[in-house]
Amino acid sequence: MEKESLFSAKNLKLLTDPLGRSNPVTVLVLGVCSALAVTVKLEPAVVMAISVTVVIAVSSVVMSLLRNTIPNRIRIIVQLVVVSLLVILVDQVLRAFAYDVSKQLSVFVGLIITNCIVMGRIEAFALGNKPWPSFVDGIGNGLGYGLILVVVGFVRELLGSGTLWGYRIIPSSFYIANGGVYENNGLVILPPMALILLGIIIWIQRSRNKNLVES
Amino acid sequence: MNKDSNKYIYLYSTALVVAVAATLSIAATLLKPFQQKNIEVEKKQSILLSVHKAADVRKAKNKRQYVEAEYAKYITDGFVVNSLGEKQEGSAFEVNLEEEAAKPAADRKLPVFVCTDNDGKPKYIIPVRGVGLWGPIWGYVALHSDYSTIYGVVFDHQGETPGLGAELSTPDFQRQFEGKQIFDAASAFTSVKVVKGGHTQGKPHAVDAISGGTITSQGVEKMLMDNLSAYLLFFKEQQRAQEAERRRQEREKKEKEEEEERALLQAKQAEAARIARRAAAEAAAALQSDTTGAAPAVQSENTPVLEQPENL
Amino acid sequence: MGDIVSIFVRSIFIDNMIFAYFLGMCSYLAVSKSVKISAGLGLAVMCMLAITVPVNYLLNRYVLSSGALAWMSESLRDVDLSFLSFIVFIAVIASIVQVVEMVVERFAPTLYSSLGIFLPLIAVNCAILGGSLFMQERGYQTLGEAAAFGLGSGVGWLLAIVGVAAIREKLAYSNVPAPLRGLGIAFIVTGLMGMAFMCFMGIKL
Numbered sequence: 001m002e003k004e005s006l007f008s009a010k011n012l013k014l015l016t017d018p019l020g021r022s023n024p025v026t027v028l029v030l031g032v033c034s035a036l037a038v039t040v041k042l043e044p045a046v047v048m049a050i051s052v053t054v055v056i057a058v059s060s061v062v063m064s065l066l067r068n069t070i071p072n073r074i075r076i077i078v079q080l081v082v083v084s085l086l087v088i089l090v091d092q093v094l095r096a097f098a099y100d101v102s103k104q105l106s107v108f109v110g111l112i113i114t115n116c117i118v119m120g121r122i123e124a125f126a127l128g129n130k131p132w133p134s135f136v137d138g139i140g141n142g143l144g145y146g147l148i149l150v151v152v153g154f155v156r157e158l159l160g161s162g163t164l165w166g167y168r169i170i171p172s173s174f175y176i177a178n179g180g181v182y183e184n185n186g187l188v189i190l191p192p193m194a195l196i197l198l199g200i201i202i203w204i205q206r207s208r209n210k211n212l213v214e215s
Numbered sequence: 216m217n218k219d220s221n222k223y224i225y226l227y228s229t230a231l232v233v234a235v236a237a238t239l240s241i242a243a244t245l246l247k248p249f250q251q252k253n254i255e256v257e258k259k260q261s262i263l264l265s266v267h268k269a270a271d272v273r274k275a276k277n278k279r280q281y282v283e284a285e286y287a288k289y290i291t292d293g294f295v296v297n298s299l300g301e302k303q304e305g306s307a308f309e310v311n312l313e314e315e316a317a318k319p320a321a322d323r324k325l326p327v328f329v330c331t332d333n334d335g336k337p338k339y340i341i342p343v344r345g346v347g348l349w350g351p352i353w354g355y356v357a358l359h360s361d362y363s364t365i366y367g368v369v370f371d372h373q374g375e376t377p378g379l380g381a382e383l384s385t386p387d388f389q390r391q392f393e394g395k396q397i398f399d400a401a402s403a404f405t406s407v408k409v410v411k412g413g414h415t416q417g418k419p420h421a422v423d424a425i426s427g428g429t430i431t432s433q434g435v436e437k438m439l440m441d442n443l444s445a446y447l448l449f450f451k452e453q454q455r456a457q458e459a460e461r462r463r464q465e466r467e468k469k470e471k472e473e474e475e476e477r478a479l480l481q482a483k484q485a486e487a488a489r490i491a492r493r494a495a496a497e498a499a500a501a502l503q504s505d506t507t508g509a510a511p512a513v514q515s516e517n518t519p520v521l522e523q524p525e526n527l
Numbered sequence: 528m529g530d531i532v533s534i535f536v537r538s539i540f541i542d543n544m545i546f547a548y549f550l551g552m553c554s555y556l557a558v559s560k561s562v563k564i565s566a567g568l569g570l571a572v573m574c575m576l577a578i579t580v581p582v583n584y585l586l587n588r589y590v591l592s593s594g595a596l597a598w599m600s601e602s603l604r605d606v607d608l609s610f611l612s613f614i615v616f617i618a619v620i621a622s623i624v625q626v627v628e629m630v631v632e633r634f635a636p637t638l639y640s641s642l643g644i645f646l647p648l649i650a651v652n653c654a655i656l657g658g659s660l661f662m663q664e665r666g667y668q669t670l671g672e673a674a675a676f677g678l679g680s681g682v683g684w685l686l687a688i689v690g691v692a693a694i695r696e697k698l699a700y701s702n703v704p705a706p707l708r709g710l711g712i713a714f715i716v717t718g719l720m721g722m723a724f725m726c727f728m729g730i731k732l
Contacts, residue, residue: 195718
């Protein structure tokens, strides 16, 4: 087999595809759960995206390295164990060094274990490919997931709290309480709005890319 | 070895379990001190916030050092009382409210923190814990030295709805509590109610509920009532002791004044007596010098001085 | 007792696994086109939750949480195994799913064949792990409370998925704009139903 260069076109495609055409959340419908719950503010959304990317990438590499040694009967269990190990490590590190954000993320860090993207990519890619492409695929999917999280988080925090990353964007003087005419959109902070925002993102994406439209 | 044979599966599983367990245990042990420190710093920060200190934590370069320094500076004491108001052994900081809540009321340890403010007056900080709509809520209530007027509060929650129940952790909601009183004029315990219109209708024992967060507001009210009433005997005892101390001081002051008055009166009397005796002695001497000589005059001057103590 | 009923009802309507926390969305979206299959999947998830949450509660209480091992020996009081929670919970869930799969295959083969791939996938359904994690985070005090929470969450999930499946079945006959067809409209409909469920928040229990 020909040795592929590290940054060949094929590998780069692994990185860029999930950002658009095969986005794990909007196209493959994976990892939707946590994509919505942690996006009330931008900061937890970004931390979550980074955590998920790390978990997907590293677990893809590990599974790819182990792929020829795993007994078939316990394949799913081994996957679960490896992913759980990584998620626990990420959780412990967050609690030690980013305590405030880890409190905001609470149970959703643990739920990365069942995040369909992780298991999905391992089954679909890592178990049949070499470590480096698996790593790149993992990063790519993590970035695709992160993109959606950041967009939803951005909209929700800006419209719902008037801030971004905790810094005030909409000046206090605009608010009704301070004599202005503006008021934060309370609905956007609540869970259902995240679902609707995601529906709108899918709408936009499919309008631009006719191939994705369902018949 | 055949990948699908039972022997291989067992060996593989065992190796996997051992590797995973080892990695996790090492990581957890290494990271535990950091995690513990974070929890401690957060607790200290909450306590400080209830007495309006450590407000600039966001601007601080090293958050941990800032909080520790402020805590060391302002929180000068922490002790534990039992439900009867008697002081117990133990550090207030170490008490875990969740554990204590599971014990029967008579066995609970009730921590109290003491803050010595810039003006030297002590504030007493009581931790509180309760249940909101979706999970636990907790906080700290800081009382003035009369154990009735609230100096400040800080509340936090785990999973209340942002914009609704989660408002309890905002400064706007917490500011309402300043100046409210938990005992009324007749020294009966009222706590602070959290009801619609509570803040503005002139009541010193109520604040406005969170609009849209009825259940959370009720949770806050119940939390305050339950937790503060556990300290009732302690508060009453302190208030009684303060009242007794105040009366004692007043009495002492009065006694001292009376003492001073009496001493003044006596001094005046003594002075008057002395003047009278001297006058008498001079008169006697004058009389005697008419008949004998100068010597007896000296003697009679001395004797009045020696006689005086008997008069007193 | 009132507490248990309150937790049960709250976890069906107010803390609904799908509408409030979005847990279990993946399988839900893939499956919810037909009411019959959704009902089957919903029942399976409900049973899983009702079994795994109490079991994990016991494990948490007597093995994992800080000081839990004290019943074995006083010297173990300082041991805090909570960092193993995730892996223990997921292991328990995977095992129970395996057992249930075998039971279903043996006693209800038709159900087994219609559910197909979904049974093993329930093991990685966020809702099931989520149920255990929420149980741990909220610190329920008794087995009864944990069981009420598990069962209630399951019922809530079942209601949600059947409801949205019914709507999607009807939607198949409407004129949805092409880019929104399928996934897009499913999200928006679920969001609208979530809003409707939010009015239950006012219930005084």
